[in-house]
Amino acid sequence: MSRPPWRLPRPPSLLAGADTYLLLSMLVAMIAIFGRLNGAWFTTATMVTAIEQNAPLAVISVAMTFSIIAGIIDLSPGAMIALTGVIIGLVNQHSHDMVLAVASGLGLAVGVSAIHGLLVVALDINPVIVTLAAYIWARGLATGLTGTGSITVDGPLISFINNTSLFGLGAPAYIVALAYGGGWYLLNRTVLGRYTFALGGDPRGARRAGIRVTRQIIFIFCLMGVAVAVAALIAVGQMASAQPLAASGLELDAIIAVIIGGTRLTGGEGSLIKTLVGVAFIAILNSGLSEQGLSDAYYALCKGIAILLALSVQTLARRAADRQAARGRNLRPEWASERMARVE
Amino acid sequence: MLPSARARARRPTGERGKTRWTEHLIGFLHTFGVGLVAIALLLIFGLSTPYFLSRANIDNILIQISIVGVAAIGETMVMLMGGIDLSIGSIILVSAVITGALTTNHGLGAWPAIGAGLLAATGIGLVNGIFIAGIGIEPIIVTLGTLIAAQGLGQAILANEGSWIQVTNPFFFSLATDQVLTLPAMAVVMLAFYALAAVLLRDTALGRHIYATGGNRRAARLAGIPIGRVVVATYALCGLCAGVAGMLEIAQLGIVSQNVGDGMQFNAITAVLVGGISLSGGKGRVEKTLLGVLIVGTITNYLTFRGVSAYYEQAITGGIILAAVFLDHATRRRAQ
Numbered sequence: 001m002s003r004p005p006w007r008l009p010r011p012p013s014l015l016a017g018a019d020t021y022l023l024l025s026m027l028v029a030m031i032a033i034f035g036r037l038n039g040a041w042f043t044t045a046t047m048v049t050a051i052e053q054n055a056p057l058a059v060i061s062v063a064m065t066f067s068i069i070a071g072i073i074d075l076s077p078g079a080m081i082a083l084t085g086v087i088i089g090l091v092n093q094h095s096h097d098m099v100l101a102v103a104s105g106l107g108l109a110v111g112v113s114a115i116h117g118l119l120v121v122a123l124d125i126n127p128v129i130v131t132l133a134a135y136i137w138a139r140g141l142a143t144g145l146t147g148t149g150s151i152t153v154d155g156p157l158i159s160f161i162n163n164t165s166l167f168g169l170g171a172p173a174y175i176v177a178l179a180y181g182g183g184w185y186l187l188n189r190t191v192l193g194r195y196t197f198a199l200g201g202d203p204r205g206a207r208r209a210g211i212r213v214t215r216q217i218i219f220i221f222c223l224m225g226v227a228v229a230v231a232a233l234i235a236v237g238q239m240a241s242a243q244p245l246a247a248s249g250l251e252l253d254a255i256i257a258v259i260i261g262g263t264r265l266t267g268g269e270g271s272l273i274k275t276l277v278g279v280a281f282i283a284i285l286n287s288g289l290s291e292q293g294l295s296d297a298y299y300a301l302c303k304g305i306a307i308l309l310a311l312s313v314q315t316l317a318r319r320a321a322d323r324q325a326a327r328g329r330n331l332r333p334e335w336a337s338e339r340m341a342r343v344e
Numbered sequence: 345m346l347p348s349a350r351a352r353a354r355r356p357t358g359e360r361g362k363t364r365w366t367e368h369l370i371g372f373l374h375t376f377g378v379g380l381v382a383i384a385l386l387l388i389f390g391l392s393t394p395y396f397l398s399r400a401n402i403d404n405i406l407i408q409i410s411i412v413g414v415a416a417i418g419e420t421m422v423m424l425m426g427g428i429d430l431s432i433g434s435i436i437l438v439s440a441v442i443t444g445a446l447t448t449n450h451g452l453g454a455w456p457a458i459g460a461g462l463l464a465a466t467g468i469g470l471v472n473g474i475f476i477a478g479i480g481i482e483p484i485i486v487t488l489g490t491l492i493a494a495q496g497l498g499q500a501i502l503a504n505e506g507s508w509i510q511v512t513n514p515f516f517f518s519l520a521t522d523q524v525l526t527l528p529a530m531a532v533v534m535l536a537f538y539a540l541a542a543v544l545l546r547d548t549a550l551g552r553h554i555y556a557t558g559g560n561r562r563a564a565r566l567a568g569i570p571i572g573r574v575v576v577a578t579y580a581l582c583g584l585c586a587g588v589a590g591m592l593e594i595a596q597l598g599i600v601s602q603n604v605g606d607g608m609q610f611n612a613i614t615a616v617l618v619g620g621i622s623l624s625g626g627k628g629r630v631e632k633t634l635l636g637v638l639i640v641g642t643i644t645n646y647l648t649f650r651g652v653s654a655y656y657e658q659a660i661t662g663g664i665i666l667a668a669v670f671l672d673h674a675t676r677r678r679a680q
Contacts, residue, residue: 126622128484128623129669130666132610132665133662133663133665133666134662136610136665137662140655140662141655143655143658144653255485256488259482265482265484295503296496297498297500297503300493300499302496303493304491304494304495305493307488308475308490308493311481311489312475312479312481315480316479
């Protein structure tokens with residue numbers, strides 16, 4: 001039984017954005033708990049440190065949002081940051097030319113990402129597999145090239161990243177702001193952003209609508225390459241050295257940040273503002289937990305449990321919203337909720 | 345689709361007379377390619393280095409692959425069902441730590457301790473399944489969460505027991521050194537689990553439901569398959585396999601430290617992919633995973649033999665995944 005045509009559609013459910021608001025309130029609650037546990041933790045200095053330490057994660061999360069909206073999961077950034085950093089370090093060591101070093105790092109990161117895109121498009125291989133291979137080989141190559149040691153890097157760019165300060169915030173914070181601003185513009189105000197949504201929502205439909213899917217996929221991978229190069233530069237700058245084990249597990253944190261923000265893994269929807277909230281959640285969790293003087297073991301245990309809890313709360317809220325929306329469309333809720341369909 | 349059914353359905357009967365021999369060849373390669381690659385590798389490596397095919401080295405390879413081999417069984421089931429489990433490495437750590445601590449520091453016998461370790465491993469798998477089927481979070485994200493949490497759990501228990509545990513129980517020692525039917529005991533354990541898994545996937549209701557769920561989830565639900573229970577059972581079985589891998593890890597190393605199981609999920613996924621099981625699920629056989637494990641193990645062993653450093657070995661492994669998926673894809677497209 002459908003609604004009569006003259007009736008206006010129901011207003012959107014109040015629960016529609018509930019998952020993002022829930023995450024914001026969980027973020028506030030977490031800050032309150034950490035502040036209560038340790039009074040000295042909640043200071044401006046802590047927050048600034050939290051932003052700067054998580055700058056590589058924040059930058060990667062911008063590109064990861066594009067990937068996930070387009071229905072692509074990219075597992076390569078952590079290992080590629082390490083490899084790019086090592087290349088920057090090695091080129092700088094041999095040529096003492098920072099510009100050349102950064103250019104070769106950028107070339108490597110974008111080149112490898114473009115190859116990933118080509119493999120995905122031309123051979124129709126699942127992106128998870130292509131980037132899983134990079135996850136393994138890039139880390140191996142980075143460790144092999146340095147012989148497990150680290151390479152000291154210095155130069156004007158390094159001191160720029162470490163010593164520039166404007167209104168109490170260092171260069172990494174401004175790079176992050178620039179990345180989010182640029183990313184937001186690209187995603188919401190340009191054709192490339194529109195096509196990204198179209199690709200994730202319905203790849204076949206996108207192709208039939210005349211979108212050049214091949215070019216779009218390669219663009220999304222190359223965007224990740226640029227983000228990797230920027231993140232590698234920040235990481236090398238902050239440690240004043242290139243380390244083969246840098247950024248391990250960063251890709252997983254980035255995926256979690258995007259998903260926990262409320263963007264769906266199935267693609268076709270999402271926003272950078274949600275991702276920013278997700279990154280803030282991970283950053284505060286990292287900062288607050290490491291301030292409690294926990295051993296690595298309990299730190300990992302608490303982090304894992306917190307992530308699973310936050311995800312559960314959000315998923316349940318989202319399901320409730322879906323069910324309510326379905327009721328508005330006169331669908332039987334058990335058909336509409338399709339909870340197993342989403343597991344795919 | 346199941347193997348026998350697929351063979352029958354590959355081509356409509358009316359076209360049978362028209363198929364060219366190249367198509368037969370490609371179809372043959374698609375079905376038996378993994379096995380041919382495994383045999384070819386053994387021959388090439390064997391001819392280039394005489395010691396490679398010696399009895400001692402073959403035993404060595406079998407022992408080396410037994411841990412990842414058992415872990416890959418669980419991953420195969422999960423991937424056949426259309427899911428993915430990234431938490432295997434941490435489950436191996438938790439089960440090894442619990443069993444090691446109970447036998448060594450708390451004086452329990454080998455079998456009760458193994459029971460406790462396997463129970464814990466199955467429990468973590470069960471938690472994965474409940475989060476995925478009950479709450480409805482994507483498997484890759486849930487198992488990432490349990491990867492982090494279970495690693496913390498294992499390391500926390502380990503820290504309470506002293507930072508490492510030397511397992512002196514004779515059972516594990518004999519598991520590592522004994523020969524059963526002229527094969528190393530660990531390899532026999534692995535082969536036994538492969539046989540069990542093959543029977544489970546082919547001949548039991550659960551196995552059929554796993555294929556059906558991975559092949560077409562909506563159709564499976566409409567056909568009345570209890571998908572939620574299948575998902576939970578599969579992740580629990582995957583946890584159990586990881587637990588068995590943890591027991592083998594104790595036997596092989598004799599020491600439980602915090603590096604046990606680290607990154608094992610990616611080795612297992614590599615083996616499954618090299619075996620030719622696709623990430624989308626529904627197609628493939630667990631026997632092919634055994635071949636995948638054998639191929640990766642043989643290459644790793646040969647590289648070590650040639651003195652290649654472990655880090656470059658890792659770099660080459662990444663390349664192997666791409667090559668395997670590419671070959672599988674190239675033959676599959678022609679075979680259809």
